Amino acid sequence: MTGVAPHIPVLLDEVVDALAIVPGSVQVDATFGAGGYTAAFLERGAEVAAFDRDPSAIEGGQTLVASAGGRLILIEAPFSAMEAELVQRGLAPVDGVTMDIGVSSMQLDQPERGFSFQADGPLDMRMSREGMTAADFVNTADEGEIADVLYQYGEEPRSRRVAKAIVAARPITRTGELATVVRKALGHKPHDKKDPATRTFQAIRIHLNRELDELSEGLAAAERVLKPGGRLAVVTFHSLEDRMVKRFLRERSGGEPAGSRHRPAAAAANAPSFETPARAVRASDNEIARNPRARSATLRVARRTAAAPWRTLGDK
16 A cells, blocks of 8 residues: 555554454544554555544545545544544444554654654644644643643653743743753653653643543544444553543443442443453564554453443533
8 A cells, every 4th residue: 555654553453453344344543643554444445534633644644545546534633523524424333443542653753743852843742733832831831730730641740840840941942941851850860761751741742632531532432433343442552541441441331330429320321332342452572672662552442332322421
């Protein structure tokens, strides 16, 4: 298949096998990126609707669209809009939905996007190229808000120290500047296994792009568009995401324990919308050697039942 960028999709064989794709099935690639999963789905004979909110990804995928013989449509939208976009095009219900959560390799590899501190670039981090930049956030948010974001989304145990250092160093406009501020605040030795700036960059990126809200809304949308027997495959790269996916599938498959006075039971009012999920899959040593990004990846898969989708907050 021509037109595929040279980035390596994580757990590709495992995802394709889990979806049990047959020719003519309709698959949703909720996070198109460089098109790796989509290309594999097309090779299996599927029709694919692929989503990405990054206009660069949509533009880069046009060669693949041209070579797909009408079996691929690219949709510039977040995957939380999956249901409306698919219904509008007459594509729902679908046989499979795949979600590869977080920032893409393509975005990380472009210093001008500001997602990574591996190469210096403008402090941006916007997946859609719209709205507040990371520079806007670190230069205008108060110290308490910055600390809360770092703690909640980066699980940074010394978030208040980092936030204080960021405020003291303003203005900060480059990825290299922010990384240096964080390293100085936390202490950094060249031989440290993990750069201390990693958690701060993750937290700010997740906050700016509403990534956890998007994930929650995207999982519920996938539940609504999958046909009975359809399969959901989700690849995550850190514990915050994986916990959300694990809890969603456990709850929707009837495995969530009964509610308490703090969290009333929802399961009693809803038949399981997913079968018991398969055991989580992680990358092999061979894949990690080929693609270090796979080291932290977790794949969770579940099959849709014929039960109605669960009502979520805000449903009429």
